[in-house]
Amino acid sequence: MKINMAEMYVDDEIKNAAIKVLESKRYVKGQQAKEFENEFSKFVGAKYGITTNSGTSALHIAMLSIGLKRGDEVIVPSHTFIATASPLIHIGAKPVFAEIDEKTYTIDANDVRKKITDKTKAIIPVHLYGHPADMDEIKEIADKYSLKIIEDACQAHGAEYKGKKVGIIGDMAAFSFFPSKNMTVAGDGGIIVTNNEEYATRARALVDQGRLAGKKYEHDFVGFNYRMSELLAAIGRVQLKHLPRWIENRRAAAKIYNELLEGENIVIPFEARWAKHVYHLYVIRCKRRDELKEFLKEKNIATGIHYPIPVHLQPAMKEYGNVKLEITEKFAKEVLSLPMHPQLKKEDVEYVADAIKEWLRK
Numbered sequence: 001m002k003i004n005m006a007e008m009y010v011d012d013e014i015k016n017a018a019i020k021v022l023e024s025k026r027y028v029k030g031q032q033a034k035e036f037e038n039e040f041s042k043f044v045g046a047k048y049g050i051t052t053n054s055g056t057s058a059l060h061i062a063m064l065s066i067g068l069k070r071g072d073e074v075i076v077p078s079h080t081f082i083a084t085a086s087p088l089i090h091i092g093a094k095p096v097f098a099e100i101d102e103k104t105y106t107i108d109a110n111d112v113r114k115k116i117t118d119k120t121k122a123i124i125p126v127h128l129y130g131h132p133a134d135m136d137e138i139k140e141i142a143d144k145y146s147l148k149i150i151e152d153a154c155q156a157h158g159a160e161y162k163g164k165k166v167g168i169i170g171d172m173a174a175f176s177f178f179p180s181k182n183m184t185v186a187g188d189g190g191i192i193v194t195n196n197e198e199y200a201t202r203a204r205a206l207v208d209q210g211r212l213a214g215k216k217y218e219h220d221f222v223g224f225n226y227r228m229s230e231l232l233a234a235i236g237r238v239q240l241k242h243l244p245r246w247i248e249n250r251r252a253a254a255k256i257y258n259e260l261l262e263g264e265n266i267v268i269p270f271e272a273r274w275a276k277h278v279y280h281l282y283v284i285r286c287k288r289r290d291e292l293k294e295f296l297k298e299k300n301i302a303t304g305i306h307y308p309i310p311v312h313l314q315p316a317m318k319e320y321g322n323v324k325l326e327i328t329e330k331f332a333k334e335v336l337s338l339p340m341h342p343q344l345k346k347e348d349v350e351y352v353a354d355a356i357k358e359w360l361r362k
């Protein structure tokens with residue numbers, strides 16, 4: 001038995017969609033990206049969607065679209081992937097790292113409050129592992145101090161906060177379609193969603209060399225080429241159709257894991273009563289994490305660590321990392337991501353849970 005962390009999904013419809021684009025000979029700026037934008041933004045419940053060539057680009061463009069600039073401070077969690085913060089550095093803005101909540105692993109609103117200065121312009125909550133951040137708390141702070149919110153929803157396609165899909169609660173949101181995510185475009189890709197027309201217009205231009213819609217030779221902004229190719233968009237459209245079922249499969253696998261691992265000497269994931277967790281990752285915590293990881297590897301069970309080095313302790317973030325984040329630093333040593341994907345069978349989950357129990361009783 002060999003159990004992978006994630007598995008890619010390819011079917012005939014995906015293959016045919018790709019072949020159709022190849023045969024159309026239209027590879028960029030065509031109908032596929034437009035349709036994918038419409039379909040994904042409709043899925044989230046947002047008015048506008050702008051496809052990009054990665055989740056990182058989506059975050060970068062969202063940051064520029066809400067008007068972030070040199071010298072601005074932006075509060076972000078440190079327990080996340082570096083791309084939540086790295087585009088800020090390119091803009092000249094400063095990431096201010098905040099603690100996470102011990103249960104949901106998402107940004108701790110109380111710590112956010114403590115980190116606000118007169119330079120703070122935005123907050124970037126991350127719906128980490130597929131669990132939404134507590135958005136009402138974040139919104140209350142943002143309203144009080146006139147801050148903008150960008151949701152980093154790169155791991156949370158379809159997750160819900162109080163019955164609303166993540167992505168429409170803040171001013172803008174970024175999703176990633178990196179291959180291991182809950183849905184992919186079979187390559188790097190991303191999307192920005194928003195209900196704000198002005199931000200959407202700016203984002204659309206910035207992704208396409210600063211050109212406003214309909215303009216070919218005039219550039220109103222200094223932009224980028226962050227566009228998504230037609231081939232990838234066509235694949236994304238088919239993947240999106242499967243997403244609701246895949247989410248339910250992930251939740252079903254998580255439920256079995258929870259039942260089998262509850263009461264053991266490890267911490268299992270938490271789902272707040274206001275949350276719909278989409279389990280991009282099923283993350284447990286364990287004191288002797290590295291030993292358990294090694295034991296599972298011997299049993300042919302793949303695992304991951306998200307993330308072993310908090311962003312504020314990354315060498316690249318030295319200039320911004322002068323902060324003590326006790327929970328974040330402790331959890332980085334304890335988190336372990338177990339196999340999780342929509343094709344995971346009950347027997348696979350049982351095999352993993354049995355192996356963990358065997359190790360715990362050693």
Ligand SMILES: Cc1ncc(COP(=O)(O)O)c(C=O)c1O
Binds near residue numbers: 083126189
């Ligand atoms: C939380 C988070 N933010 C940002 C990103 C960046 O997305 P991408 O890899 O598509 O650039 C990712 C995914 O890797 C992520 O998990």
